[in-house]
Every structure is written in C-alpha cells, then in structure tokens.
Amino acid sequence: MTTEPSVVEVVPAIQVENLSKRYGSLQAIEQVGFSVGAGEIVGFLGPNGAGKSTTMRILAGLMPATAGVARICGASVAWEPDVTKRHLGYMPENNPLPDDLRVTEYLRWRAKLKGVHWRDVSARVNAAMEACDLVRKARRRLIGTLSKGFRQRVGIADALLGDPKVIILDEPTIGLDPHQILGIRRLINNLRGRMAVLISSHILPEIEQVCDRVIIINQGRIVASGTPDELRREFMPEVTFTVVAEASSEVLKAGLVAGESRVRVVDRGAAAGGARHLQVVLPAGSPLGGELLQRVYAVCEGRVRSLHPVQPSLEDIFIAATRRSWEVVAEDGTNRRGEKAGTL
Amino acid sequence: MRTFRILLWHELRSLAIATPTYVAAAIFLALMGAMYFALLKEAQVATLDHTPVERFFQLFALPLFFIVPLLTMRSFAEERRQGTLGALLSTPVRPVHVVLAKFGAAYLLYVALWALALLYPAVTWWMLKGLYNDPRLLALPALQGGFLFIMVSGLLYIATGVLASSLTRSTLVAGLLTFCALFFLVLLGSLLQQVPFDAYTWARWLEQPAEYFNTFKHLDAFTRGLVDTRPVFLFGSGALLALGLTVLTVESKV
Numbered sequence: 001m002t003t004e005p006s007v008v009e010v011v012p013a014i015q016v017e018n019l020s021k022r023y024g025s026l027q028a029i030e031q032v033g034f035s036v037g038a039g040e041i042v043g044f045l046g047p048n049g050a051g052k053s054t055t056m057r058i059l060a061g062l063m064p065a066t067a068g069v070a071r072i073c074g075a076s077v078a079w080e081p082d083v084t085k086r087h088l089g090y091m092p093e094n095n096p097l098p099d100d101l102r103v104t105e106y107l108r109w110r111a112k113l114k115g116v117h118w119r120d121v122s123a124r125v126n127a128a129m130e131a132c133d134l135v136r137k138a139r140r141r142l143i144g145t146l147s148k149g150f151r152q153r154v155g156i157a158d159a160l161l162g163d164p165k166v167i168i169l170d171e172p173t174i175g176l177d178p179h180q181i182l183g184i185r186r187l188i189n190n191l192r193g194r195m196a197v198l199i200s201s202h203i204l205p206e207i208e209q210v211c212d213r214v215i216i217i218n219q220g221r222i223v224a225s226g227t228p229d230e231l232r233r234e235f236m237p238e239v240t241f242t243v244v245a246e247a248s249s250e251v252l253k254a255g256l257v258a259g260e261s262r263v264r265v266v267d268r269g270a271a272a273g274g275a276r277h278l279q280v281v282l283p284a285g286s287p288l289g290g291e292l293l294q295r296v297y298a299v300c301e302g303r304v305r306s307l308h309p310v311q312p313s314l315e316d317i318f319i320a321a322t323r324r325s326w327e328v329v330a331e332d333g334t335n336r337r338g339e340k341a342g343t344l
Numbered sequence: 345m346r347t348f349r350i351l352l353w354h355e356l357r358s359l360a361i362a363t364p365t366y367v368a369a370a371i372f373l374a375l376m377g378a379m380y381f382a383l384l385k386e387a388q389v390a391t392l393d394h395t396p397v398e399r400f401f402q403l404f405a406l407p408l409f410f411i412v413p414l415l416t417m418r419s420f421a422e423e424r425r426q427g428t429l430g431a432l433l434s435t436p437v438r439p440v441h442v443v444l445a446k447f448g449a450a451y452l453l454y455v456a457l458w459a460l461a462l463l464y465p466a467v468t469w470w471m472l473k474g475l476y477n478d479p480r481l482l483a484l485p486a487l488q489g490g491f492l493f494i495m496v497s498g499l500l501y502i503a504t505g506v507l508a509s510s511l512t513r514s515t516l517v518a519g520l521l522t523f524c525a526l527f528f529l530v531l532l533g534s535l536l537q538q539v540p541f542d543a544y545t546w547a548r549w550l551e552q553p554a555e556y557f558n559t560f561k562h563l564d565a566f567t568r569g570l571v572d573t574r575p576v577f578l579f580g581s582g583a584l585l586a587l588g589l590t591v592l593t594v595e596s597k598v
Contacts, residue, residue: 061434062598082436082438085434090434096426096428096431097426098428100358100361109354112350113432
C-alpha cells in the first residue's frame, strides 16, 4: 500500500517563480525560476555579477523583487516576511559580524532574535557551536580576534540557530584554506536531509562534492539546472579518454581516427619515457570504449601505458553553460544588461 | 515587544562597551561641571534675573551640539559600514524595531547623562546648605521643568541624530550631518524671530510659527514651571517624523 505524500513534503523549501530585479537601468535578474526540495543541498553558481547574491538577498527578505514570486516553505517572502524569516538561516556574502562581541554572546543574542525560547537558548547555541566546532577554541573569544575560518563557522552556526528549514549560504568557503574548506564541507554534508541548503560558491569542485543539484545563473538568467551528471550530459555530451602510449602522435592519430570522422584526437605532448599523451574525444553516447582500447593496443602494438576516461568537471560544465548563454545573447544582437554585460 | 526588548538591551550593551560613549560622557560631564562652576562664580558677583539652574539650562545647546552626534553617529552608519544590518534584518526583526531600539538606547543614555549633570546643582546645594542656605541655589521647580524640557526636546534631537546616521555609511559624515541639523533645529526659531515680519503685511502670519519654533522660548517656559502641550507636540511629532523617515531609509538601503 502506497502512502500519499503529506502537504509539508510536497511544498518545496524554496520556490522561485519569474523573479526579476531591476536597479535603475540595470536588470540584475530576469525571470529567474527554480525550486529546492526539503532536505536538498543545491549549489548556486554564476560568474561575478550574475545575480546570485541579488537572488539570495531577495529570498532572505532583504530587498524586494521588481516582479515575480519567492516562497520559503510555501510562504511568500514579500507578503509574509515574519513567517519566511522564521524558516530561514542566512549567511550573507563576506559574513559581516560585530567585532566587539564574544562568540557565545553573539549567538545567544541571535538565537533570541530568531524566536528561540529563553529556556532553549543555551542548548541551541551549544548545539550550533558543537556542529561548527567552535566550542573548544572560539567559545569565549571576541569575534574581532577570530581567524577567517572561525568567522565563517560563526556565520554558519548563526544560520543553524533556530533550527530553520532553509539555509542560504552566500560564498561560505571564500577565503578559507583547504582544511577549513574540508570542515565546512563536512558540516554542510551533515545537514543533508534535515534542512534545504542553497549555497553559492566560486569553488566549483566544492559544490560538486557537496551538492545534490546545481543551478547555474549567468547575466541574470538561469542557464542550467540539474544534477552534475545531467548537466554533463547536456553541456559536455562527448566521451573523453586520455591515452598515454609509446607511439608517435601521427601514427596514433592515423590509427585512431581512421574510419571514424567523429573521433577527435588532441596531442597533449610528450609523456615520460618517449610516450605520447593524447586526449581522445568521442561523440555523445559513443559505444567505442572497448573498440578504442583494442584499436589503441593494435596501433601501439601493446605498448599502452594508460588509458582512462576523463569526466568533465563542474568547472567545464560551468564554462560551457555560461559561454552558451553569452553566445545566445550575442546572437540576439541585444545586450540586455547594458554596461554590466560589458564587464563580464 | 519581545524583539524590541532584546534589541534595546543589545543596543544599551553595545553603547556601554563603546569607547565613544565614555568619551562623550566624560566631555559632557566635564563641560557641564565647568559651566555650572562659571555660573556660580557669575552669580557670586552680580545680581541676575535667573537662578544658576535656569542659566544652566539656557546653555543646554552648547553640549547638545556634540553629545547627540557622539551618541547617535554610530547607530546605523557603523552597522551599514560593517554590513551587519543586513544580517540583522534577515532574522524575524522589522526595521521599525531596530530603529526604535537604537533610538531608545541613545535616548536613555542622553537622559541619563543629563540626570548625572543635574547632580552638580544638587551636590552644590547639599555641600553649601550649612553655610549659605539660599533656596535659589537648588531651585527645584526650575530643575524639574528644565529636566522635563531636556527629556521632551531630546526626543527630536536624538531622532534627528539616528536619521542622519541612517543616511550614510560614514560615522564622521553622520556626526557632521547631525551637528548641522541640530544647529538648524535649535537656532531656527531664534533666527526667525530676528526677522522683522511685522514690517511686511503679507509676512505677519509668520510671526506665530517663528515663535512656535523658538526652542529657547519653550525652555524658558519649562524652567519657570509652565508645561505647555504645544512644545510637547512639536518635539514629539518631529521625533516621530524623523523616526518614520529613518525606518524608510533603513528599509530602502539595507
């Protein structure tokens, strides 16, 4: 017997429909639409000035949209800000914090502001500090004396207070060292299934490892949305192999491309011990994997050092998606975003 | 109300740990002490129309021009410079709560500083009562009336400072704006009264508004024990207007 999903499960944690924001003559975002399900972790990517922070600030209720609807847990951000803000934990870009407060004092104050009952304040603050590994090293320190990494953790601990259903983190890993990034990644991973998380970041491998789904925005419009695998299929459909073999590039090229015009071979230069480093790009859905291996073996007379598939990174997808959107704008012959587009 | 209380407590705490608060308090109390001492010396050698306490209040504008900017200039300018205002407003807090809390904290501190300054006449009277028991030395009605005027007019002056602070990210610019605005507000009525409106038939109607805006006239009435509702309305409505504009500014400039 199947059970009907409850209303709470059906309502997306974040729902954005046709959201537009204009600053004077500058169209910051236009007709942006996406949704984030409960417990889902979604990456929000885009170049500088693409409209990520604008969208996030609208969702946080800090600025009104020019048009469109934004909902948090089904409540309209514009019409029910008190409701949406109770469901939301927001860490703004650059994570501004008051320097003259101690970490516990700041978090206790924020917990009270977020409506946490006075009896629960200590427990909630301790839980957030525990989750962000602040208890031992930073608990009683002045925020102004904290390192960048600890400040980011304080910002995330603040977002976690009040047990919100939605967390929006604007560039949470900016300026952090690899150890700190690892810590933040672990922390965000722990939120999976409990809270819906929308993260913007420039560190694309970071997003790929943490997020269930990715939304790419460019020039104020959503240009791609889906899981990393879906985006790979859409934007980088070719299958790429890297081959290191002891054969001249000409022989390899001739042997590999013969009879198959859709195969591209790119010579990446010499490898150690007189071998060549080649990249072979096969068309989408190509069944040539096994054949290629046989052919390389045949051409190189068995002197193959390595052969392995190369999966396009999120960085490649990001570049492909943003390039495609620029090309579309260029083909339109109109520059919607005026001066801003010129700077991108 | 709970949100306002939390914010007000936080603001009071922030003021209590901020260096400018202590600088302002020290300068204010030193200046008020010096002024009262000078007034006592003056009263010693000359017969005056006013008691030292009344004269003390007549000079209220002098410390006002620096104490209000020092107490209010950081309120929004600093938050906007650091970017913490956005983070604050992403919680279930309304701009009106934030504005009222910042105003309330600065106003309470302003009134507290004046209350401390009024200890000078009280202490002087207490110390001298055995030697020189002149009731004019304390002049309780003038003291109460003057303090009431400080409380009522302070509503407008502090609200003006908070408004100026919300207009800029620079505390220095906020302080200068407040200084200029206070200069205008305090001296406007007195300056208008210097204009010979009665010389022009078409401008005679301006005499009454000019008198209404004369701060010192209201102060004089208060220190004589005459509490009129018109200045209460003037300063109260002015404060509400300034706070309303501050809320609009905060909403539009987060």
